[in-house]
Amino acid sequence: MTSHIILTGDRTTGPLHLGHFVGSLQNRLAFQDKHTQFLMLADAQALTDTDHDVVHRNVLEVALDYLAVGLDPAKNTIFIQSQVPELSELTYYFMNLVTVARLERNPTVKEEIRQKNFQRDIPAGFLAYPVSQAADITAFKATAVPVGADQAPMIEQTNEIVRRFNALAGKDVLLETRAIIPQTGRLPGPDGKAKMSKSQGNALHLSASPDEITQFVKSMYTDSKHLKINDPGQVAGNAVFTFLDAFEPDISFVDDLKAKYRKGGLADSVIKQHLEVRLQELIAPIRNRRLELAKDPAHVMQILKAGTARARTVAAATLGEVKSALELDYFS
Amino acid sequence: MTSHIILTGDRTTGPLHLGHFVGSLQNRLAFQDKHTQFLMLADAQALTDTDHDVVHRNVLEVALDYLAVGLDPAKNTIFIQSQVPELSELTYYFMNLVTVARLERNPTVKEEIRQKNFQRDIPAGFLAYPVSQAADITAFKATAVPVGADQAPMIEQTNEIVRRFNALAGKDVLLETRAIIPQTGRLPGPDGKAKMSKSQGNALHLSASPDEITQFVKSMYTDSKHLKINDPGQVAGNAVFTFLDAFEPDISFVDDLKAKYRKGGLADSVIKQHLEVRLQELIAPIRNRRLELAKDPAHVMQILKAGTARARTVAAATLGEVKSALELDYFS
Numbered sequence: 248m249t250s251h252i253i254l255t256g257d258r259t260t261g262p263l264h265l266g267h268f269v270g271s272l273q274n275r276l277a278f279q280d281k282h283t284q285f286l287m288l289a290d291a292q293a294l295t296d297t298d299h300d301v302v303h304r305n306v307l308e309v310a311l312d313y314l315a316v317g318l319d320p321a322k323n324t325i326f327i328q329s330q331v332p333e334l335s336e337l338t339y340y341f342m343n344l345v346t347v348a349r350l351e352r353n354p355t356v357k358e359e360i361r362q363k364n365f366q367r368d369i370p371a372g373f374l375a376y377p378v379s380q381a382a383d384i385t386a387f388k389a390t391a392v393p394v395g396a397d398q399a400p401m402i403e404q405t406n407e408i409v410r411r412f413n414a415l416a417g418k419d420v421l422l423e424t425r426a427i428i429p430q431t432g433r434l435p436g437p438d439g440k441a442k443m444s445k446s447q448g449n450a451l452h453l454s455a456s457p458d459e460i461t462q463f464v465k466s467m468y469t470d471s472k473h474l475k476i477n478d479p480g481q482v483a484g485n486a487v488f489t490f491l492d493a494f495e496p497d498i499s500f501v502d503d504l505k506a507k508y509r510k511g512g513l514a515d516s517v518i519k520q521h522l523e524v525r526l527q528e529l530i531a532p533i534r535n536r537r538l539e540l541a542k543d544p545a546h547v548m549q550i551l552k553a554g555t556a557r558a559r560t561v562a563a564a565t566l567g568e569v570k571s572a573l574e575l576d577y578f579s
Numbered sequence: 580m581t582s583h584i585i586l587t588g589d590r591t592t593g594p595l596h597l598g599h600f601v602g603s604l605q606n607r608l609a610f611q612d613k614h615t616q617f618l619m620l621a622d623a624q625a626l627t628d629t630d631h632d633v634v635h636r637n638v639l640e641v642a643l644d645y646l647a648v649g650l651d652p653a654k655n656t657i658f659i660q661s662q663v664p665e666l667s668e669l670t671y672y673f674m675n676l677v678t679v680a681r682l683e684r685n686p687t688v689k690e691e692i693r694q695k696n697f698q699r700d701i702p703a704g705f706l707a708y709p710v711s712q713a714a715d716i717t718a719f720k721a722t723a724v725p726v727g728a729d730q731a732p733m734i735e736q737t738n739e740i741v742r743r744f745n746a747l748a749g750k751d752v753l754l755e756t757r758a759i760i761p762q763t764g765r766l767p768g769p770d771g772k773a774k775m776s777k778s779q780g781n782a783l784h785l786s787a788s789p790d791e792i793t794q795f796v797k798s799m800y801t802d803s804k805h806l807k808i809n810d811p812g813q814v815a816g817n818a819v820f821t822f823l824d825a826f827e828p829d830i831s832f833v834d835d836l837k838a839k840y841r842k843g844g845l846a847d848s849v850i851k852q853h854l855e856v857r858l859q860e861l862i863a864p865i866r867n868r869r870l871e872l873a874k875d876p877a878h879v880m881q882i883l884k885a886g887t888a889r890a891r892t893v894a895a896a897t898l899g900e901v902k903s904a905l906e907l908d909y910f911s
Contacts, residue, residue, distance in 0.1 A: 300906060
């Protein structure tokens, strides 16, 4: 794999959870040694549908999660979106390159509008957020963007804007990007069905206490027909096995457990105990580092300040090229 | 009249003409001694529907028009919109305060979409330009904005955003504004009907040569039934009288002319000659100052640079208050 410039990040609407760990943080940890990675705390984007006090508070929370899992500020540029004003300026100009009808057709936006129940009261900022994303991606000349499969249309939207801009400029000012779609499926909540998410209230945070982990595992669904230990049990759709697949590195051990469970004779309490050990082991060092880091929030903000300054330098260079191509450079 | 902070300006899509002089420049000349006036060269807004090379070129042209008619850079803050990035940042955040449906209902935008024949292909930036205007107006805490009667809904849109923002902030960060709707009607082209405009190709520029003025007056419609000098003539809808009303300060002289014309015995050539004298007198000093100023475009750009710096200071202060109210001030 060639070296990429990657833009990724999270809306700062809540602390991160195990679903983020499996779906994105693990990949970022792998990427940070091979690629140039920009990690964006997307507070401005979060404001399109979340109250500002929630958004503000969670900038620090998400930053703590990043640092606690081992994302290294020396290897990554961790920055706060709203503190890079070049991104809103790019958004402003890109808005002329996309029609309202095209934004309304965007399948990701359509689905989110349905989920959020906006009906006709879609905030203009929400409809325009693919344009804002295009600004974020192109500002850093990102060559790859890790996204869920359902977010792939956003990348296509970005590339349309890139092509329109470059055609307008008469030269390749902006770079097309590509989606990195993770191999791992989405982690469900304890019922094994709905995906883990803050809004579903089924998330196990990366800062979970030992007791919260225990309670979470206890609440997990297994096979509702597996009433007696000696009954054969179902593995498919069994949340505990879904989690073991995600968190138990010893695959043949999990395969053995599955075989025994299918055959009958393996208690739910046993597989849950295995899982709990793994989760306690996984989360303990993250929680501890997080508690340590949380003692000095000013230090974390200092890291974000430095990252934001680096991000601004890159974004300002791109904005300069964009404004120069639009002949908006009167005083230089 | 109490002293106002006024924001006004022009999209930089072409040099200004007599219609602008009557409709806005004259008012600005009166305002500059009584009010704090921000004059915006709206290049960014012009980009929503005009090619960037046209927009770029006309920044200087419009600035020359401003200075040539006597708008004084010591009394006004003359600035280039795109060089005040705070305005796009404000636009970005205000986008969350207005729904797509509300923007689509805006009567001014609706009419312009019809005129420009955008159909379904409305650029997102065009639909959002009332939000951008709200950013411009509130950035300078403008208490008054001179607009045509058809633009009054834009002011209402701004005030809606102001009220929503202040409610969100829990305090009055932004100021509501009010429209100043000029008393004078819109100046028509030489046919006395269609309003004078660049797009209609019926405009007499403020830089018109003596010969262009002569030709313009020659081409003017009078009363198509006034075939013989001694026939009674119509004054209403007679473009020459419309112009005399606008440009001949001696009202009783015009009243006498009208009476004679109605009675019969006054040749079209005579009233045209009066008008031509007035227009030559009006335009000659503007044209001469303009030619003089155009010899040193660097000096004009220096004026715009200084004005833009002043405008940025004001806009940055407002943006700071806005971002602080949204708790987007992590590093201060």
